[in-house]
Amino acid sequence: MSLNEQGHYAEAVHIISALIENNPVTDELLNVLGLSLRRLNRLTEAKACYNSVTPTSPAGGEAQYQLGLIALSENKNDTAKQHFQNALDLNPRLTPVHRNMSLVITYDKDHPHLRDMQQLLNEGDLQPSAESELRFALYKALNDTRQYDAAFEHLEQGNSLKKQTIRYSIEKDEGIFAYLKHTFAEPAPVATSELGFRPIFIVGLPRSGTTVTERILCGCEGVTGAGELQYSTTAMSKLMQQMATKKQTKFTQADAQALRDAVGQAMQGHANGAPVVIDKMPLNFRWVGGLLAAFPEARIVYTTRMPRDQLWSLYQVCMAGSGNGFSYDLSDIAQYQALTRDLMQHWMRLFPDQIHQLDYHALTKDPEEHIRPLVDFCGLEWSDDCLHPENRESAIQTASLQQARQPIYHRSTPDWLPHEARLASAFEQLNQLGL
Known part of the structure; x- marks a missing residue:
């Protein structure tokens, strides 16, 4: 790698x-x-x-x-x-370019880029990974033109090809989550060395509001947003491999210190002199037990979203890399939401004073009512700039780049509504899972 x-x-x-x-x-x-x-x-x-x-x-x-x-x-x-x-x-066969091009076009039925993509697909000799990218782009174009049946067919095939390419298995994640709950059945001993900044980790599922939450907190003085960092996943994966080799069942203070040293040093490079650094890698929710042992001064912000909105938001986006493998199958998304909720409930029982849950739906209905407690929890000084995350000029390098540039607003009609009938079985699965 x-x-x-x-x-x-x-x-x-x-x-x-x-x-x-x-x-x-x-x-x-x-x-x-x-x-x-x-x-x-x-x-x-x-x-x-x-x-x-x-x-x-x-x-x-x-x-x-x-x-x-x-x-x-x-x-x-x-x-x-x-x-x-x-x-x-x-x-013209760079299909990731077509997919990203589709994000900056509002299509009509005669748009030349739509015709170009359909012609490329009809040529029929694309590799599965390339075809997946193109089908996500065609979904976007046809959804714009309200050709919903054809759009959903491309979306379904694009997701299926993506899952096939990365060979995702929900059973593997079920095993990892069970292992984490066993390893961190109680809070681990904490690291004690000095650190030149205080971290805030914004966690949850992708597309749950992590980007807008980061931009809200960056309205406070002395805060820098580092985006989605891989350091915690790389370091925790290495530590868990070492623990397995040694048949070690609990996370020790030495492990916490090793994690603090590795992640802290890497994050320091993003601080730019700021006393508070935000890492908004959503899937860091898996590592909360280790992160709070390594960084006892840290705060965890856990963003959540209404389950149907969360499911649809994940399913209609082709993300870079293979780290979100659960998001390319409706059943996997539903099950992963349940796994996430279960693990986060475990962490919140262990660390009730260090984790703050922020509901995206509630945030959009009454921003200030939910932003003020968030800022207070993070130990930051209030600024009215927190109410206007759309004013941040920093770049956004995530799938939420378009939504996060808009003022916080409440959507009265869910954007999955045109596809509700096609999502009926997935929504029923959410109900059965208690979501």
Whole structure:
């Protein structure tokens, strides 16, 4: 697994920069360095790398695609669209580009990009992973034009292909969650070393409001949002492997200190001098027992959403990588919601004073009533800026980038309504699971 895949972006930048300094610069190296810099939110440097790639080289399409993603994260949709088009002009079979292009277009039935995507699909020789990306894009386009039956068919097939590609199994996660509850049947001994900042971890399911919550808290003085960091997952996975090798059944103070050292040092690189750093990686909810042993001064914000809205929001989005494998099957999503609720109830019993639950639906109905207790829980000083997360100028590099740029508002009609009949069995499963 590469350093970028493990989330060690700063280390990747250091190694690649040394390679470039001592060897001829290649377009491929520039693309890899640009990705590491983008993940560190060093977007100006990332853009410089991508702009240095030879436009007509085999790597040129990827560079234009990445420039489009950066523009999208900066809310520069017209610029993003141009970069995506540049990438497709170089290679019209880059289906991730089609999917991201679909995010910046509002389609009508005669839109040329819709025709281009249908033609590409009809050619019929795409790999499953590539076809999955294209079908998510076609879902977006056809949903815009209210061709709901055809749209849902593409969405269903896109999800099925994605699940097939990453080979997800809900049974594996059931085993991990049971292991975590057993390992952390009670609070573990805590680490005690000094740290140059105080962490806040925003956790929950993806698409549950983690991004807007981060942007709310960034309205307070002295807070920096680091986005979704891989460090906790990488470090906890390594520690659990070591525990299994040693047949160790409990998380020790030495484990807590090792986690604090590894994650704390990595997060320090995102602090930029701020005394409070937010990591909003949603699936860190799995590691709450270890994180609160490693960072007893930390606060955990647990975001939740109405189960039907949560299910639909996950199912209609193709996320990067394979870390959200449960989100490509309606039954898996329902079961994973139940697993998440069960594990979080366990953590809240163990750490009632260190976890704050924030309901997204309630937040949108009365923002200030729920934001003030959130800010107080996190030990931050109130600012009216917290009420206007849409005013933050920082880039958003998650699937919620469009929603999080809007003012907090309450949606009176759920966006799954046109597909309600097709979701009936999934909604019934939610009911049976008590969700």
